[in-house]
Amino acid sequence: MLRENIIDLIALATVAEERSFTRAAARLNVSQSALSHTIKGLEKRLGLRLLTRTTRSVAPTLEGEDLLATLTPCFEKIEARLEALNEARDRPTGTVRIVATEYAIESLLWPKLSPALKAYPSVNVEFVVDYGYTDLASAQCDAGVRYGDQVSEGMVSMRIGPEERMICVGAPDYFKANGTPQTPQELGDHRCINLRLSNHGALYAWEFEDENGNEIRVKVQGQACFNTINLVLRAAKDGQGLALVPEQLAAEHIASGALQICLESYSPYFAGFHLYYPSRLRPSSAFQVVLDALRERS
Incomplete structure (x- = not known):
């Protein structure tokens, strides 16, 4: 009986945290129907409704919140103790x-x-490519990488790279045939290579800054459009037009x-890449290896 209740209570806590049966089922590696059956069984045994379900979300009832207020600290203590035992071992282990x-x-x-992966063979890292502002919980990711000024509140942020800037580049043959823009506003007269953002499908507006620090945003036009910056760079090298890309990439x-640079005086530096992760996350031994490897030391 005790074992059955513990398993069901873990299921309840997971659904409450994820606010979704779909995400909770994926996290627990069970089917959504099996998870729903588990919760219904727990509610039946207790004679209480623990979750309120709608077509769009799941939330604890008052009784559910009261139960979770007792459960959550207990589970956190157990998890912390298990992580401490894991970290005490000589070999960090886990997947990030x-x-x-x-x-x-x-x-x-x-x-x-x-x-770091060569030094710690029991540590695994899985990379998920996304150009949007990914929600870590829904993507089932431990951490994400964004430029420093794009990190959401409530997240721990750690600098992992130097300052960056976006620069406007083109092939020499393109400049020879079409001339060189002297201001961002002149980009409207040029063929440009667009980047489509995956988070909402909009085209990336090119961002510049004048000598007074005022932001200049330009929507450009051209024949080619990609949703990955590497292909934007390749198209620029092929002479298809101008591109706005990270300086280090080019x-x-x-x-x-x-490639040649233009509008360089309009290209300011900004905060470089930062690793972000939930403030409630207790770094595992594997995650600590990742943090140590990525931390910017300059």
Whole structure:
């Protein structure tokens, strides 16, 4: 009886935390119908309704909140003790899921984490590519990567990279044939390569700053549009138009002469990549390895 109740109470706590049977079932690795049956069985045994269900959300009833107020601290103590035992071992173990853009993974995360994975063979890292403002809970990720000024409140934020800036680039042949814009406003007369954002499907508005620090946003037009920055860069190298890309991504192509910069005085530096994760998260031994590897030390 005790074992059955503990399993059912864990199921209840998970549904209450996720506010969704679908996400809770995925987290517990059970079917949604089995999870629903478990909760109904618990409610029947207690003679109480613990969750209020609608077509869009799930929330605890007053009785459910009262029960969870007792359960949650107990479960947290147990989890903390288990994590402490795990961390006491010589080999950090576990899987860490990180959501980030392809550019962040290729240029920053993988170069830093690859040596750590070799040093700790029991630590696994799963990368999820997304250009949107991903909700960590719904994506079942432990952490995400964004530029520092885009991190939501309530999250722990740790700097993992240097300051960045977006620069406008094009192939030499393009500038030779079409001239070079002198101000962001002149981009309307040029063929540009667009980036479509995955979080809401809109086209990325190019952002610049004048000498007085005033923001300039420009919506550009062109024949090509991609939803990954690497393909935007490739199209620019192929002479398809101008592109706004991270400076570090374009650096080697600028050095080789394959690309040239324009509007550089309008390209300010901003806070670089930061790792963010829920403040309530207690870092596991695997997550601590990731934190140590990614922390910016400059």
